[in-house]
Amino acid sequence: MRLLVVSDTHGDARGLVAVLRLLGRSVQGLVHLGDGAADLAQAAASGCPMPPAWAVRGNVDGDWSLPPVRTIWALDRKILAAHGHHYLDGDSYRPFLQAAEREGAAAFFFGHTHVPFWDEAGGILLLNPGSLSRPRGSWGPSFAVVEVPPQGDGWFDVKLYELHGSGSRTRLCAIQP
Numbered sequence: 001m002r003l004l005v006v007s008d009t010h011g012d013a014r015g016l017v018a019v020l021r022l023l024g025r026s027v028q029g030l031v032h033l034g035d036g037a038a039d040l041a042q043a044a045a046s047g048c049p050m051p052p053a054w055a056v057r058g059n060v061d062g063d064w065s066l067p068p069v070r071t072i073w074a075l076d077r078k079i080l081a082a083h084g085h086h087y088l089d090g091d092s093y094r095p096f097l098q099a100a101e102r103e104g105a106a107a108f109f110f111g112h113t114h115v116p117f118w119d120e121a122g123g124i125l126l127l128n129p130g131s132l133s134r135p136r137g138s139w140g141p142s143f144a145v146v147e148v149p150p151q152g153d154g155w156f157d158v159k160l161y162e163l164h165g166s167g168s169r170t171r172l173c174a175i176q177p
Contacts, residue, residue: 001028001029001074001075001147001148002026002027002028002029002145002146002147002148003027003028003029003030003031003074003145003146003148004019004020004023004024004027004029004030004031004051004143004144004145005030005031005033005109005127005129005143005144005145005146006019006030006031006032006033006129006132006143006144007032007033007034007035007036007058007083007110007111007112007114007128007129007130007131007132008033008034008035008036008058008111008112008114008130008131008132008133008134009032009035009036009039009131009132009133010035010036010060010131010133010134011036011038011039011133012036012039012132012133012134013036013039013042013043013046014133014166015132015133015141015143015163016039016040016042016043016132017042017043017046017048018163018166018170019132019143019163019172020043020048020049020050021048021049021170022170022172023145024048024049024050024051025049027051027145028051028052029051029052029053029054029072029074030050030051030052030053030054031053031054031055031072031079031081031109032053032054032055032056033055033056033058033081033082033083033084033109033110033111033112033128033129034055034056034057034058034059034061034066034082034083034111034112035058035059035060035061035083035111035112036058036061036133037055037056037057037058037061037063037066038061038062038063040053040055054070054072054081055070056068056069056070056081056082056083057083058083058085058111058112059083059085059112061083068082068083068086069081069082070082071103071105074146074148075148075149075150075151076150076151077106077107077148077150077151077156078103078104078105078106078107079105079106079107079108079109079148080099080100080103080105080107080108080109081108081109081110082108082109082110083110083111083112084096084110084111084112084113084128085112087099087110088112088113093119093121093126096108096110096126097121097122097124097126100124101122101124105124106123106124106125106151106156107124107125107126107127107146107156108124108125108126108127109127109128109129110126110127110128111128111129111131112128113128113136114130114131114134114135114136114137115128115130115135115136115137115139115177116128116129116130116139116142116144116160116175116177117130117177118144118158118160118177120155125146125155125156125158127144127146127158129142129143129144129160130142130143130160132163139162139175139177140162140163140164141162141163142160142161142162142163142175143160143161143163144158144159144160144161145158145159145161146158146159159174160174160175160176160177161173161174161175162175
């Protein structure tokens, strides 16, 4: 199963639409990690390919019907998704690991920092795709594609990308934070 993971679009759906035009038909799910979750509807209205989508509420999202934390099943792998602002503790990712361990999750996807990041700790994938509209640090607009194999068939394959250009000149560049 292939997941497109995005976060922090902040009311600017242009990057999301560009990515969906390029990859929307090649993914089986889209995860939006908050702060711009309403941009999913705007992207769908644009006519771009739209896979099944899951979203969580970020600290600036006004839709209180969105959950702050969501469990996503990708094949037989349990993934926790949250914006992350309730979990971040300085520079420590330990709260994400503890939550994943407590819930028996294989991964925890989060946003909020606008900085792309992924790591494996104790057999758990931690992933932040960065921001598609307001990147921070030395990174441009970014997102992730995660290949999720069935349990026992290997580990997650994570690829982070920056989005460059616009319109018909949009291109993706793999990055290694």
